[in-house]
Amino acid sequence: MKAAHIYGARDIRVENIEIPELQPGTVKVKVEFAGICxxxxxxxxxxxxxxxxxxxxxxxxxxxxxxxxxxxxGIMVGDKVAVEPLIPCGHCKNCKRGMSNLCTQSQGYGYSFSGGFAEYAVARAENVFVLPQNMSLELGALVEPTAVAVHAVRQSQLNLGDSVAILGAGPIGLLLLQAVKAAGAGRIFVVEVSEERRDKALELGATHVINPVTTDAVQLINEMTDGGVDVAYDAAGVQATFESGIMIVRPGGEFKIVSLWEKPVNFNPSIIVKTEAKISGSYAYNNLFPEVINLLASGAINGNAVITSMIALDDIVEKGFEQLTKDRKQCKILVNMSL
Incomplete structure (x- = not known):
């Protein structure tokens, strides 16, 4: 089968490999759609x-x-499925505390075992979730990132009617937007440099969108909220959004970091000392796939809205990874194995 191998920075190659062998307790899946995260x-x-x-x-x-x-x-040949990649050990302290996403011995599909940028995948039955008949396989590939957003909102101190800021309107930012809206957020500010992504955020329910290149987002949000939002979510992972995030939460509010970071940030802790605001992280998700499948299948979260391109596996570098480095209009790119 064909599969995308990574060998290092900017070195991904589509190569022919053996199809993983079916084992007792596992399921073989013909991959249809896979998202670039x-x-x-x-x-x-x-x-x-x-x-x-x-x-x-x-x-x-x-x-x-x-x-x-x-x-x-409970799983049959012909079933449409989404695969949860996390494989917790079930025995470490974090697993026993009910925090399997923080498992100290965690493994995963796409990391420890062959992942979804391949024609076939073999996964443990407990990691395979059957999709409703009315749910598309395209949406099935959105279950994992949507679970990331839903977990972040559940882990935050967001209450009904609270004001929210979301820094970055890529796939996770737009899914966060829909998750906070579904959770009952009041005013929702989205800070994003891309005009296309700002327009999409308005379409999906943001009450205010701000271009930080032309507008002082910190000043504007603090003025409009009389001192800061209740919760801010970082979905960009750069110095500028970190600095903005800690400055736009009200005293006692929360800055929730959902993004991954390539570089450390500079930070003056006195800002948080003086406001008693919280900085907290959110990692992956914990036993959320069934609920998220229902949210996507019912349309409570519009996964289709974040999909901007479908590409073939052979084009994953040029039309996928490279395109995402230079085209801010792109959001979620799916690899369609049928192309």
Whole structure:
């Protein structure tokens, strides 16, 4: 089968490899759609993560079941499915505390095991979720990033009617926007340099969009909220958004960091000392796939709105990774294995 291998920074190659073997308790999936994630981009631009144990990328993917291993129940050949990539150990302290996303021995598809940028994938049955008949496989590939956004909102101190700022309107930012709206946020400010992404944010329910290149977002948000939003979410991961985030939350508010970072940031802790605001992180998700599938299938979160391109696996570098480095109009690019 064909699969996309990463060998280092800006070195991804589509090569022919053996199809993973079906094992007892596992399911073989013919991959139909797989999304390029921000974390994939970090590896492409900055180099391979230490956690990577094999080269086949892709952890946001959906497909159709072609084989079912011995002992598997509730999943049948022909089922449309989404695959959850996280494989917690179930035994460490964090797993026992109910925080499997923070498992100290975690593995994952697309990192420890062959991922979704391949024609076929084999996954544990407990990582395979059957999609409703009315839900497309394209949306199935959006379950993983949507779970990231929903988890971040659930982990934050957002309450019904609260004001929110979202810094960055890429895929996670736009999914965060819809998640906070579904959770009952009041005013929603989106700060984004791309005009196309600002327009999309308005379409999806932002009450205010701000171009930080032409407008002082910190001053404007603080003026409009009389001292800052209740919760700000960073979905960009750069120095400018970090600086803005800590300056636009009200005293006692929360700055929730959802993005991954390629570089450290400079930070004066006195800003937080003087406001008693919180800086907190959000990593992946925890047992959320069933709920997120329902949100996407029902249209409560519009996953289709963040998809901007469909490309073939053979074009994953030039029309995928390279395109995302230079075209701010792009949001979520899906690899369509049928192209």
């Amino acid at each position: 921000g974390s994939d981009m970090h590896e492409y631009l900055a180099g391979i993560y230490p956690i990577r144990k094999q080269p086949v990328l892709g952890h946001e993917f959906s497909g159709v079941v072609t084989e079912v291993g011995e002992g598997v129940e």
